Amino acid sequence: MQLAIDAGNTNVVFALLDEGKIRARWRIATDARRTADEYAVWLSQLLALEGYDRKAVTGVIIATVVPRALHNLQTLSRKYFNFEPLIAGQGKAEWGIALDVEEPQSVGADRAVNVIAGHALHGGDLILIDFGTATTFDVADYNGAYKGGIIAPGINLSLDALVTAAAKLPRIAIEAPASASVIGRDTVSQMHIGIYWGYIAMIEGLVARMKVEIGRPVKVIATGGLATLFEQNTSVFDAIEPDLTIQGLAMLWDRAHMTQ
Incomplete structure (x- = not known):
């Protein structure tokens, strides 16, 4: 089995892979100061709870958009799993796809990896939407090349900014409003409408514009924890x-x- 590590701005996801299948996954809050030893204690306990032995791991691959976290994750692999990890986009783990943008070196590892998986699973022209700390929209053509995209504030960031900047507004849960009405009758319902339906309007509007610009049939693939939250109220x-x-x-x- 292999250990795959996806270090994002909010969470680090660890997953056990067995012949390409995900056997277990865990996440921990991203903290660039977290040491390899801290990761090892936490991960060893979770492996044991799932019935896995650390010695069953035969390799490690890491993708990160947090450069400061990479060293400790590499140390985790070397010290506790006895493997030099593969780093997504480097060496033997080079992308293998064209990054057809003006600054290919600035493309986030998660975005390139999403394009690789999206093309392999769905083919054709794609728009890949990842609901993370930021919400990213990435375009892959029918050859699997990355053609560019959009970076928008994630819905949690948008809510945090609103609550922080407006002293009288309460913190609310991110969820679908109880009513389909977009005219709120109180402060909380108005906030739910603005955050939830406003975000759906952004998604639908940007996707519509991207499809016009691409000019060919396009599949829209969503990923990230909040994708299912929006699925119930949009057909995009x-x-x-x-x-x-x-x-x-x-x-x-x-x-x-x-x-090899």
Whole structure:
């Protein structure tokens, strides 16, 4: 089995892969100061709870958009699993796809990995929407090349900014409003409408504009924890792939070892 690690701005996801299948997954809040030893204690306990032995791990692959977290994750792999980890986008784990943008070196590892997995799973022209700290919209063409996209504030960031800047507004849960009405009768309902339906309007509007610009049939694939929250009230998604980034890391791992 392999250990895949996806270090995002909010959470680090660890997943056990067995022949490309996800056998277990865990997440921990991202903290660039967290040491390899701290990761090891936490992860060893979770492996044991799931009935796995640390010695069953035969390799490690890491994707990160948090550069300061990489060193400790590499140390975790070397010290506690006795493997030099593969780093997504480097060496044997190079992308293997064209990054057809003006600054390819600035493309986030998670976005490139999502394109790899999206193209392998769905083919054709794609719009990949990842609901994370930021909400990203990525375009992949029918050859699997990354063509660019959009970075928008994540819904949690939007809510945090609203509550922080407006002293009298309460913190609310991110959920679908109880009513389909978009005219709120009190402060909390108005906030729910603005956050939830406003976000759906943004998604639908941006996707519509992107489809016009692409000019060919396009599938829209969503990933990230909040994708299912929006699915119930929009038809914009053709598919939801909750583990798209981990699936992409599994594909990168397989590709790197097929060439050996």
